[in-house]
Amino acid sequence: MxxxxxxxxxxxxxxxxxxxxxxxxxxxxxxxxxxxxxxxxxxxxxxxxxxxxxxxxxxxxxxxxxxxxxxxxxxxxxxxxxxxxxxxxxxxxxxxxxxxxxxxxxxxxxxxxxxxxxxxxxxxxxxxxxxxxxxxxxxxxxxxxxxxxxxxxxxxxxxxxxxxxxxxxxxxxxxxxxxxxxxxxxxxxxxxxxxxxxxxxxxxxxxxxxxxxxxxxxxALELYAGFTNALTTEQKTWLSANPITSVELFAFFTTEGFSGSKRSFAKQAINYIMLHPTITFKQYKNWFSNTAVGSESDETRNTAYWNNPSLTFPQQTLPSFDTFYSAYPSSSTSAQQLCTQIGGQILTVYNKIAAKRLNMNTCAIRMSRALNYSGVTIPNVPGTKIGDDGKYYFTFAGDMNTWMRKTFGTNTYTGVGPTNINHHNYTQNQILNNPMILSGIKGIFSMVSSNPVWSTGHCDLLFNDVTCLNNCHFEGPILYIDVWELN
Structure with missing residues (x-):
């Protein structure tokens, strides 16, 4: 042909x-x-x-x-x-x-x-x-x-x-x-x-x-040509003038497929970037990719414990960004590889979830791993599991957010736990109306969900280009987002 x-x-x-x-x-x-x-x-x-x-x-x-x-x-x-x-x-x-x-x-x-x-x-x-x-x-x-x-x-x-x-x-x-x-x-x-x-x-x-x-x-190029030919004249003209975005779109299709949902996502990205020319496709995909989050645990969350307003923890110092980043598991490390590496109760939880043919959401475990190996101590509290290394790991992102607020502190207007000027808090509207509000900030990213059926939240490593190591999930049901800026 x-x-x-x-x-x-x-x-x-x-x-x-x-x-x-x-x-x-x-x-x-x-x-x-x-x-x-x-x-x-x-x-x-x-x-x-x-x-x-x-x-x-x-x-x-x-x-x-x-x-x-x-x-x-x-x-x-x-x-x-x-x-x-x-x-x-x-x-x-x-x-x-x-x-x-x-x-x-x-x-x-x-x-x-x-x-x-x-x-x-x-x-x-x-x-x-x-x-x-x-x-x-x-x-x-x-x-x-x-x-x-x-x-x-x-x-x-x-x-x-x-x-x-x-x-x-x-x-x-x-x-x-x-x-x-x-x-x-x-x-x-x-x-x-x-x-x-x-x-x-x-x-x-x-x-x-x-x-x-x-x-x-x-x-793959033939299939990509089919996608571009179906665009509007305005979209084609814009894409022709922005070849870097076109390369990123081709990479997106060759890694994630040419299905109708992927084509629709790519068209939405083009329309969004046309209206927000400072945004890159890399950022849009990281924010709104709508990837499945999976099960956080094989057990029910202890909401009574974590919703207790009198709950306190010993204050700890935030790690440096370089130390935290070095300890953070690679995004290419699968859930199975991560849980096998940690072992202990974490591997047991993974095996139980996998036995049900479900995916496991390991964002809180990844964050725990980075904190455990950058000088922070995670206590033995409800919702944590112990690994073969003798360290404790959160499985629920919502639990981890509450613990970090009361351990690392928040800014004065949030008023939870000790005061920490390196803490930033954002509403869903603030993030969706202007994601670049996070520009220049790097550190601990913690989103709390308004719908626990989706997940209790999302933990991640935030870079100063407003991307997260494992996607920021701005498409999720955001209750609020906390960021602890690391130097």
Missing amino acids: KIKIPLQLFLTLILSTFICCTKDSQTTENQNQNIHTITFDELKSKIESAPKIIQKLQNAKNEIASNRIQGGFKFELDSIKEFKGEENYKSYTIKARKSNLNETEFIYKLLIENRNNVISSCLITFDYRNKLLVPINKEVFVLDNPMDRMECYAVTFIVECTCHEHSAPCTHPSSYTYHYCSGSNGGGETTNITNINGGVTTVGTSGTNSTVAILSEEE
């Missing part, structure tokens, strides 16, 4: 290629170790049933229920992408086209995976009319061997970017400088990539039970 790239996107590619290739080559090499191009003979030696899978699709006729896969396929077998994930996981992505050479509306991906020596496969279509990824129903294709199944219920896509001679998966840039070939996240996982789950696109991580497939940069 010949791809037509608009001027705005062409400028984007020039800029992104220039900045992308300034990345450390060792970082790219580390990422590239997960993705390899192999031949069909190599695939046959790894997946014995691969020829049967391909042959059946090549000869697919009317016995296949879906009209989209009647008529058979032709496969590009000289450039099969192998992805090596966890110890017992590999997946193989093979590009295919319908045998009818006149069809140009769809491109297909055959995915074959080996998970713990169980082989399964699925087929995904690229609908170029609507610029969408479309999973074909998992029931339409059954192989002769019942162990080799056709399943399309959870597919994770990694976009393979290229920087001249280098190649790497496009993951979420840790520094959010204006490139889309990112650095290693140091956590052993590729994060913030696309899951297609029954046609609904969500964000997930490799290492889950999804099948990992590889998209080419060309395919």
Whole structure:
């Protein structure tokens, strides 16, 4: 398929290629170790049933229920992408086209995976009319061997970017400088990539039970062009004049997918930034990304204890920013990795939540970790759990806020706990009307929720560019926000 790239996107590619290739080559090499191009003979030696899978699709006729896969396929077998994930996981992505050479509306991906020596496969279509990824129903294709199944219920896509001679998966840039070939996240996982789950696109991580497939940069650019072509004339003109934002949007799509919700979010971001030209897409995404927060604990919060107005704690001194930042867990550290590292009761809580197939919200645990290792002592109080290090960790963000107010103090007009001139307090209206009110402040960020069903709040590390390490969640139900400025 010949791809037509608009001027705005062409400028984007020039800029992104220039900045992308300034990345450390060792970082790219580390990422590239997960993705390899192999031949069909190599695939046959790894997946014995691969020829049967391909042959059946090549000869697919009317016995296949879906009209989209009647008529058979032709496969590009000289450039099969192998992805090596966890110890017992590999997946193989093979590009295919319908045998009818006149069809140009769809491109297909055959995915074959080996998970713990169980082989399964699925087929995904690229609908170029609507610029969408479309999973074909998992029931339409059954192989002769019942162990080799056709399943399309959870597919994770990694976009393979290229920087001249280098190649790497496009993951979420840790520094959010204006490139889309990112650095290693140091956590052993590729994060913030696309899951297609029954046609609904969500964000997930490799290492889950999804099948990992590889998209080419060309395919991602085609989908991005579909997004830009659907914009209004005013939006296109603005985006053409702001190529850095265009690069950031492309990075956003290649890491989080091209679903309708992501397209809508990107359009809202463009409209917001057009009205607030000092705001960057990095900031908008950090503030309003609406990411799931998860369960804070497997137990009920002790509200009677924490709502006691007579509650007091010994006063403690705030740490320095550098010490606090150094002790803060990386944003690439998963909940499982963090809780395993801490161990003890924290790991027990994680395992109980994971057993229910729920995500765990570890924001209070991350904040506790940073405080515990920057000279602050967290007491044994209701809602805390002890780790293998003998230190106590909060699990509820709301509990942590109350404890910090009474331990570090607040400003005179808040009047809770001892007086602390480094404390700032903001209402929801103040934040939403002017998020830049936080500009130049760095330190401890503590949001208290007005709806505990969402979460009791959010704890994070605030940078002076008004972004939080793990997103500020301004889209959440804010009761108030406390910030303790660290020097």
